[in-house]
Each structure stands twice: as C-alpha cells, then as structure tokens.
Amino acid sequence: MLFRKFSLLIYALLILIPLVVVLLTSVKTLQETFRDPLGLPDGGFKFDNYIAIFQEQTMAGYFLNSTIVTLFSVSLTLLLAAMVAFGITRMNNWIGNGLFGVFTLGMMVPAQVIMVPLYSLMLDLGLTNSLLGLILVNISSTLPIAVFILTGFMKTLPRELFEASTIDGAGNWKMFTKVAIPLSLPSLSATAIFLFVMHWNDLLYPLLFITDNAYKTLPLALLEFQGQYSTNYPMLFTGVIIASAPMVIAYVFLQRYFVAGITAGAVKG
Amino acid sequence: MKISKSIYWFFLPGLVLYSLFFLYPTFSALFYSFTDWDGLSEAFQFVGIDNYTRAFTGDSIFQKTIGNNLKFMLTVVVFQTLVALAFALIVIKNTKTNVFLRALYFFPTILSSVSVAFIWAFIYDPSMGILNQVLQLVGLDFLAQNWLGNANIAIYSLAITQIWFHAGQMLIIFVAGLQAIPEELYEVAKIEGASKWQAFRSVTWPLLAPSATIVVAYTTIQSFKAFDLVFAMTGGGPNNSTEIIATYIYDVAFKSYQFGYASSISVIFMVIIALITYLQFKALRSDRVSY
Numbered sequence: 196m197l198f199r200k201f202s203l204l205i206y207a208l209l210i211l212i213p214l215v216v217v218l219l220t221s222v223k224t225l226q227e228t229f230r231d232p233l234g235l236p237d238g239g240f241k242f243d244n245y246i247a248i249f250q251e252q253t254m255a256g257y258f259l260n261s262t263i264v265t266l267f268s269v270s271l272t273l274l275l276a277a278m279v280a281f282g283i284t285r286m287n288n289w290i291g292n293g294l295f296g297v298f299t300l301g302m303m304v305p306a307q308v309i310m311v312p313l314y315s316l317m318l319d320l321g322l323t324n325s326l327l328g329l330i331l332v333n334i335s336s337t338l339p340i341a342v343f344i345l346t347g348f349m350k351t352l353p354r355e356l357f358e359a360s361t362i363d364g365a366g367n368w369k370m371f372t373k374v375a376i377p378l379s380l381p382s383l384s385a386t387a388i389f390l391f392v393m394h395w396n397d398l399l400y401p402l403l404f405i406t407d408n409a410y411k412t413l414p415l416a417l418l419e420f421q422g423q424y425s426t427n428y429p430m431l432f433t434g435v436i437i438a439s440a441p442m443v444i445a446y447v448f449l450q451r452y453f454v455a456g457i458t459a460g461a462v463k464g
Numbered sequence: 465m466k467i468s469k470s471i472y473w474f475f476l477p478g479l480v481l482y483s484l485f486f487l488y489p490t491f492s493a494l495f496y497s498f499t500d501w502d503g504l505s506e507a508f509q510f511v512g513i514d515n516y517t518r519a520f521t522g523d524s525i526f527q528k529t530i531g532n533n534l535k536f537m538l539t540v541v542v543f544q545t546l547v548a549l550a551f552a553l554i555v556i557k558n559t560k561t562n563v564f565l566r567a568l569y570f571f572p573t574i575l576s577s578v579s580v581a582f583i584w585a586f587i588y589d590p591s592m593g594i595l596n597q598v599l600q601l602v603g604l605d606f607l608a609q610n611w612l613g614n615a616n617i618a619i620y621s622l623a624i625t626q627i628w629f630h631a632g633q634m635l636i637i638f639v640a641g642l643q644a645i646p647e648e649l650y651e652v653a654k655i656e657g658a659s660k661w662q663a664f665r666s667v668t669w670p671l672l673a674p675s676a677t678i679v680v681a682y683t684t685i686q687s688f689k690a691f692d693l694v695f696a697m698t699g700g701g702p703n704n705s706t707e708i709i710a711t712y713i714y715d716v717a718f719k720s721y722q723f724g725y726a727s728s729i730s731v732i733f734m735v736i737i738a739l740i741t742y743l744q745f746k747a748l749r750s751d752r753v754s755y
Contacts, residue, residue, distance in 0.1 A: 199554050203565060206551060209628065210568055213583050216594060220586070232592040275478040282474035294475060301486050303741040305689045307710040308730040311717045312492035313485065315503060335485035338478055367470045396576035398692045403718075414578045418696060421582065428586050435579040446574050450567050457573055458636050461682050 221245070221432040228429055244433035253408060254437065257416040261395060261438075264326055264412055268333035269390045273383060275334065276341035281375045283342075284349040285357070285367065295346060301339030306399050314403050324407040332400050337393060341386050344459055348382035349375060388449070388456030395442060413438040493734070496727040503723030515728035526729065528704055529712045532619055533688060536708060539623040540687040545679055547631045552638035553668075566639065569632035577629070577692035584625040585697055588612050612698050615705035622706055625693055630686065634679045641675025642668070681744035688737060709733045 220228055222240035248254050279298060283291040313332065322328030356378070360370050376383070401415035411419070417434050424430045446453050497515055501508035519526050551569065555562040572580065587594045588611035596608040611621040645668065653663040691710040694700065700707035700715065707715075709729065717726035 203551070203554060206547075207565060207568055210571060210632075212594070213587060213628075214571075216586070217583055229592055232586075232589075232594060233597055275481070278474040279478040282471050285471050285474075294479075297487075298478070298482065301482065303738045304486075304490055304734055305710070305737055307689070307691055307713050308734045308737070309486065309489040309493055310713070311503070311723050311726050311730060312489035312496060314717075315723070316485070316489055316492075331481060332485050335481045338482050339486075342478070367468060367474065371474070392574055396578075398576070398578055398695075402695075414576045417576075417578045417582070421696070426589065428582075428589075428592075431582050432586075435582055439575055439579055442574050442576075446571070453574060454567070454570055454636055457570075457633060458640070461633055462637060462678055 217432045217435060220429050221436055223429050225427055225429055244429050245437075247430070248433050248437065253411075253416070254434075256409065257411055257413050258437070260326060260410060261412040264329050264333065265391060265394045267326075267330045268337070268394045269387055271330065272334045272337050272341050272390055273387055276338055276345050276386070277376065277379065277383065278371065279338070279342050280345035280349050281367075281371050283346050284352070284375075285370075295342070298339050298342045301336075302343060306336055310399065310403055317404055323404045324410050325404075326410055328404055329400055329410075329412070332404070333394050333397070336400075337390055340460060341390065344386050344389075345379065345382060348379055352378050382459075384452060385456040385459045388452050389460035391445075392442065392453070392457060393460075490734075493727045493730050496724050497731045498728075499724040500722075501724040501727075502721045503717065504721060508724065511724070515725050516732070518725065519728055519732060525704055525707065526709075526712065529707050529709050532704075532706060533708045535619050536623050536626070536690065537684060537687045539620060540626050541680060541683050543623075544627045544631050544634055544683050544687075545676070547627065548634035548638050548679060549672075549676070551631075552635045552642060555635075556639055556642045566632075566636060569635055571632065572629050573633045575629075578696050580625065580629050581693050581696035584621075584628070584693075585612070588621055613702055615702045618698055618702060618706045622690075622693055622697060623687075625697070626687060626690060629693070630683070634683060637679050637682075638672070638675055641672050641678075645671045678744075681740070685737065685740055685744065688740065 216233065219235065220232075221244055222242060223236040224241060224243070227234075227236050279294070283295045285291075317323050317328055317332070320328075322331065352375070356374055357370055360374050365373065396414060397412075398414040398418065401412045402418070405411050405415060417431070417438055420431055420434050496508075498510055498512060499508040500511050500514075555565050555569075586592075590596065590610040590613065593611070595611060599605060599608045609617075612618050649667045649671075650663055653667055658666065689710060690708065691714075694706055694708055694711050695714070698706040700711045710733070713726050713729050713733065716722050716729065
C-alpha cells in the first residue's frame with residue numbers, strides 16, 4: 196500500500212517538477228539559471244522576459260495567427276466531417292461504405308509521407324505563406340479521423356428518428372441540421388477538442404509552408420526562438436508558457452472533455 | 465426507404481479538399497518515387513526502381529534510420545505500456561485523489577511537442593540541466609552526462625521524453641478498459657479463493673486484452689511517426705544516431721533537394737505504417753470495444 200502511494204507520488208513529481216521549473220525559470224535571469232537551475236530567483240520574480248517577448252512585437256501576431264488558424268481549421272473540419280459522416284450514415288450502401296473507406300484511408304498516411312508533393316502543390320497554388328493555405332491542409336489532414344469518429348457515432352443513432360423526420364417532410368439538409376447535429380453534440384464536442392489540441396500544437400505544416408514572420412504560428416515561432424536564443428531557457432520558457440496558456444487554462448476547466456476528446460482520437464486513430 | 469439524391473452534395477466540399485490536399489499528393493509521392501526530380505526544376509527523368517534499390521542497398525544512413533526507429537519504438541512501446549498499465553491499476557477507483565492524479569498524469573498530452581522538446585532539452589542540458597543536478601544531489605555524479613550529445617544514448621533520452629509526453633494518455637485508455645470489467649467477476653474469484661495475482665491473471669488480463677491491443681497498436685504508430693521531438697531536440701544528431709525515417713525524409717527533401725528520392729523513402733514509410741495500422745484495425749474490429 197505504502198509502495199503504491201510512493202509510486203503515485205514519484206510519478207506526480209515527475210510531471211510536476213519540470214512544469215514548476217519551467218514556471219520558475221521564466222521569472223529568473225539567465226545568470227540565475229546558470230548559477231542555480233533549480234533554485235528560486237534572488238530578490239523576487241522578474242517579469243522582464245515576458246516584457247521583452249511582448250516588446251519584440253511579433254508575439255501578439257503569432258498568437259493571433261494561431262488563433263485564426265485553429266478556429267477556422269477546427270470549425271470547418273467539424274462541419275465538413277459531420278456532413279460526410281451524415282452522408283455515409285444516410286446512404287448506408289456500397290457507395291457510402293466505399294467513401295468511408297476512401298476517407299479513412301487518410302488515417303494510414305502520416306503527414307511526413309505526403310510533405311514533399313504537398314509542398315510543391317502549395318507552391319504551385321500560391322498557398323505558401325498564407326493562413327488560408329494552412330487552414331486548407333489542416334482540414335484535409337484531420338478530416339479522415341474526424342469522419343471516422345463521427346460516422347461511428349452517427350451510425351449508433353436510431354434510424355427511426357431520421358425516418359420520422361422524412362415523414363414530416365424534412366429534406367436531407369433539414370435532417371442534418373435539426374436531427375443529426377443536435378443528437379451528435381457529445382461526439383462533436385469530443386472531436387472539437389481533439390482537433391483543437393492537434394491544430395493549436397501543430398508544427399509540421401507551418402514549418403513546411405511558412406517562412407514569412409507575418410504568418411507564423413506559435414509552435415513555429417517557438418522553434419525560431421530556439422535558434423535565436425539557443426540556450427536562453429528563461430526566454431524560451433516564457434515563450435512556452437505564453438504559447439501553452441490557452442490550452443492549459445481550457446484544460447483546467449474542461450478536463451473531462453479534454454480526456455474524452457483526446458482519447459477518442461487515440462482509440463479511433 | 466428512398467434517399468434523395470441531394471445527399472451527394474454532403475460529400476462534395478470534403479471530398480474536393482481531401483482529394484486535392486491528400487489523395488493527389490499521395491499518388492504524386494508514388495509517381496515521383498520513380499524519378500530523379502530535384503523539386504526545383506521542371507524537368508525530371510524516370511529512373512525506375514533505382515531510388516528503392518538505393519534506399520535498401522546503397523544508403524547506410526537510411527538503414528540506420530530504420531534501426532533508430534525500431535529502437536525508439538520498442539523502448540517507447542514496452543515502457544510506456546508497462547508504466548500506463550501499472551499506474552492505471554493503482555488509480556482505477558474513482559476517488560477524488562485518483563481523479564486528480566489521472567488529470568495530472570494526462571496533462572503533458574495537451575502540450576505542444578515543441579514545448580515538451582524545450583522542457584526536456586533543459587532537463588538534459590549538460591551544464592545546467594536538472595537531471596545532472598539531481599544526480600549530483602543524490603550522489604550519483606558518475607551517471608551525469610550529456611544526455612542528448614552522447615550518440616549511444618541520445619535515442620533513449622528521446623524515448624523517455626516521448627513516454628513522459630504520452631504515457632498519461634495510454635493510462636486513461638487502460639483505466640477505461642479496466643473499469644469496464646464487471647465487479648462481480650472479482651467477487652466470484654474471491655469466493656473461489658483466488659489470490660490477487662490469480663485474479664489478475666484469470667480475470668483482469670484476458671478482459672483487458674482489447675485495451676492492451678489498442679494501447680500497443682496506437683503507441684507503435686505514434687512512436688513510429690514521431691517527428692517533432694526529434695526535429696526540435698537533436699535534429700537527428702549526434703552523428704545520425706537519432707535520425708529517424710520522418711526526419712530523414714525532411715532532410716533529403718528540404719536540405720539536399722532530392723525530392724524523387726525523398727518520395728521513395730516516403731512510400732516505404734507509408735507501407736510500414738499502413739501495415740501497422742491495418743493490424744490495429746483488425747484488432748479493433750475483432751474486439752468490438754468502444755469507449
């Protein structure tokens with residue numbers, strides 16, 4: 196029993212210590228970090244790193260870019276995936292199943308596999324260095340898993356509900372907005388959180404398609420920071436905290452949904 | 465029941481985007497894998513299976529990346545699964561403390577890989593890193609070293625980071641699987657005088673098999689595809705000791721502009737991943753569990 200509690204404590208510390216160190220380091224100077232990486236800062240916390248990052252202007256821009264890209268990618272992926280899932284569920288024949296197969300095929304292909312041709316396609320279409328470009332590739336990259344999760348859910352909805360609304364004279368669109376969507380809210384919100392985490396944290400696509408500072412998102416900006424400040428950990432960690440803040444705050448309040456969302460993505464992925 | 469033709473419109477926007485940004489590049493990768501395209505010029509030549517022959521016989525770095533991928537994957541799969549299972553068994557009951565601990569263990573999953581990379585670069589830092597500091601504190605100085613700079617252990621240092629990052633996610637899947645096992649079975653086992661270990665072996669283990677399959681399959685794919693951590697922490701070094709297939713494709717394509725060759729490696733990578741995913745699907749279908 197004691198051993199169990201001890202193990203739980205050790206694991207908790209393994210998660211907590213790095214996070215506390217990140218917080219502490221961000222309010223220390225580089226010299227203090229060198230002298231005593233684990234210690235408290237001398238003479239109180241210093242918020243100079245935060246001020247420096249925001250004075251360097253671009254942080255607000257990166258933040259805005261990440262917000263725009265994430266919001267549009269998540270909402271559009273959800274909408275399109277829900278439509279496809281609805282279509283597959285309604286048709287329930289070989290065409291529907293075939294389309295399901297085509298869409299979910301995408302889950303088998305990691306982004307790194309298509310990055311080379313995708314890069315030249317984006318160049319040809321003039322979609323590099325654009326938020327629109329990022330949003331479009333984001334949608335197509337997470338559409339497969341979103342379709343997979345949502346189809347799985349919609350297939351469990353009682354067919355009678357759809358049939359009843361047909362009798363009431365509802366067309367497909369009405370059935371989608373008035374029956375399928377409201378009933379699918381639990382799985383839609385789980386998928387939304389999964390997508391939110393994926394897109395907010397994504398590095399690969401911005402790395403490939405964005406070189407202009409004006410269009411960089413937070414993870415890419417952080418990576419550039421690393422080049423700029425190499426081992427200036429106080430500065431790097433300040434960036435980490437700013438970039439992670441929205442996700443962490445959301446997690447604290449919506450924990451249950453986060454866990455449901457990300458594990459749904461994992462199990463069905 | 466007849467379904468009106470308007471249903472086809474529901475597929476259109478998704479299908480257009482998906483075909484353009486996913487299907488088309490996938491088939492292009494296949495196409496370019498038989499060429500010597502440099503990614504910049506218009507012209508290229510067909511070289512047949514030369515790229516593939518080169519990957520398997522003439523490219524020692526590529527062969528090394530496969531080995532590195534396997535080392536990374538096996539370490540992560542074995543230890544992450546064990547950690548997740550062991551701790552899931554301890555925090556299975558829904559007490560307040562356990563719910564809090566599960567939330568805490570899950571926490572790293574929501575961080576970006578770049579953030580995790582920085583945190584662990586600091587932990588491993590040879591001069592001011594926490595790991596060496598802690599080792600000194602407890603009198604294990606002789607173990608202190610350059611964790612990411614030593615070609616023999618760098619890949620394992622990365623594997624530990626990956627486990628820290630995702631073990632909590634797998635733990636939750638195990639908890640869900642364990643909680644689905646009916647309590648009565650344990651009571652029966654108890655009445656029949658089974659020891660704790662016997663109960664685990666004859667009740668928990670067989671009924672946990674579906675979740676274990678999911679965890680192992682998912683971890684396998686996730687660790688095989690890992691890119692960000694390696695890219696941000698070591699960039700494949702030192703001396704290619706942490707170069708994995710995904711980072712190698714990036715290097716070949718965007719540092720040495722061999723798009724044709726990079727495409728061939730992509731195709732090989734795709735085949736490996738597809739095989740693993742197929743096995744996962746099969747396992748999922750046969751078990752029919754859902755959460």
